[in-house]
Amino acid sequence: xxxxxxxxxxxxxxxxxxxxxxxxxxxxFAVVRDVVRQxxxxxxxxxxxxLVIGGxxxxxxxxxxxxGLDRATGDYMGMLGTVINALAxxxxxxxxxxxxxxxxxxxxxxxxxxxxxxRAVRHLEKGRxxxxxxGNGDPYFTTDTTAALRAVELECDVLMKATKVDGxxxxxxxxxxxxTKFRRLDYMEVLNRGIDVMDNTALTLxxxxxxxxxxxxxxxxxxxxxxxxxxxxxxxxxxxx
Ligand code: UDP
Numbered sequence: 001x002x003x004x005x006x007x008x009x010x011x012x013x014x015x016x017x018x019x020x021x022x023x024x025x026x027x028x029f030a031v032v033r034d035v036v037r038q039x040x041x042x043x044x045x046x047x048x049x050x051l052v053i054g055g056x057x058x059x060x061x062x063x064x065x066x067x068g069l070d071r072a073t074g075d076y077m078g079m080l081g082t083v084i085n086a087l088a089x090x091x092x093x094x095x096x097x098x099x100x101x102x103x104x105x106x107x108x109x110x111x112x113x114x115x116x117x118x119r120a121v122r123h124l125e126k127g128r129x130x131x132x133x134x135g136n137g138d139p140y141f142t143t144d145t146t147a148a149l150r151a152v153e154l155e156c157d158v159l160m161k162a163t164k165v166d167g168x169x170x171x172x173x174x175x176x177x178x179x180t181k182f183r184r185l186d187y188m189e190v191l192n193r194g195i196d197v198m199d200n201t202a203l204t205l206x207x208x209x210x211x212x213x214x215x216x217x218x219x220x221x222x223x224x225x226x227x228x229x230x231x232x233x234x235x236x237x238x239x240x241x
Contacts, residue, residue, distance in 0.1 A: 004229075005042070005229060006228060006229065006230035007047060007157040007158050008047065008157055009124065009154070009155065009157055010157060010158055010159075011051075011052060011147055011151040011154070011156040011160065012052070012160045012218075013054075013144060013161045013162065014051060014052070014053050014054065014162050014218065015054040015057075015162070016056040016058060016081065017056045017057050018035075018054075018162055019032065019053070019085050019088070019089075020057030023057070027057065027085065027088050029092075031219070032088050032089060032092045033092060034221065035089065035092070036095075036096055036098070038218065038221070038225065039051070039224065040093070040096045040098050043098055043127075045229075049124075049129045049130070050130045050131075050151075051086075051130070051131045052132045052143055052146050052150060053132075054085070054144075055078045055079065055135075059074070059077045059078045059080070060074075060078055061073075061074030061139065062074070071139065072139040075140060076106075076139060079105070079106055080106075080134075082133045082134055082143060083104055083133040083134055086102045086104075089131055090102045090131055100128060101113060101123050101129075102131045102132075102133055103115040103123075103130060105133070105134035105135060105137030105146070106134040115134070117154065120132075121154065136149060141201070142199050142201075144198040144201075145199065145201045145205065147202065148201075148203070148206050149205060151206070152206070152211050158211075159211055160218075160224070160227060161197065161215045162218035162219075163215055163216070163217065164219070166181070166216060166217035166223075166233060166234055167234040168197055168215055168237075169182070170182070181235060183232060184235065185236075185237050186238065186239060186240045187237060190203060190237055191204070191207075198213070203237075210238075212237065214234050214235070215236075217233075217234070
């Protein structure tokens with residue numbers, strides 16, 4: 001596939017669940033290999049790549065709170081889970097010869113660099129993939145909010161939200177075969193329809209700052225490159241055209 005990338009700097013949000021593949025818990029290394037291969041391809045196009053990784057395959061604070069654990073403690077445990085995932089991605093990228101740096105919002109200097117905005121930009125300019133772990137560093141948030149916040153503050157051109165489905169549909173396409181895919185939605189429509197693509201905090205942050213979101217299926221080989229090259233797969237959530 002040839003062509004000029006549509007975006008100069010992208011932020012890819014990958015859930016922990018996606019990294020878990022078919023496993024109930026932990027990391028599916030076949031998925032890691034697939035994801036890093038795709039990232040390498042867009043990196044080779046000269047695109048600056050940031051990754052925000054979730055931790056749902058390891059720990060979710062809200063679920064643990066239902067079981068009686070203190071919510072904030074559970075959230076910190078969840079944030080630590082994202083660091084485990086980030087290190088797996090970093091390792092996968094390095095094995096392919098792609099320079100990568102993990103930066104964490106919770107300091108753990110023996111493991112990764114602290115997140116410093118200007119340093120993250122410098123890494124990107126030097127051609128390194130930057131993996132952002134530890135969420136925002138605050139409980140009661142999700143890694144979707146981290147993705148929205150970092151995409152805005154690091155002046156990304158787009159937030160790419162990887163999901164299991166290849167976009168936003170009128171209904172769950174697995175349960176309802178007559179469901180159709182939206183090519184484009186504006187933020188308010190997503191909020192008003194209660195579409196569960198990102199939490200509202202993340203979505204409104206994108207809306208307030210005009211950060212476009214592309215919702216797509218990353219696990220289909222070549223999809224990341226297709227989106228980067230401007231192929232209109234998935235659903236674009238943006239300000240009305
Ligand atoms: N988390 C948090 N603050 C953040 C980001 C994440 O407290 O800024 C915690 C929260 O408990 C969350 C867990 O980390 O459930 C894992 O993140 P998330 O649920 O966003 O992962 P994903 O669903 O993307 O796998």
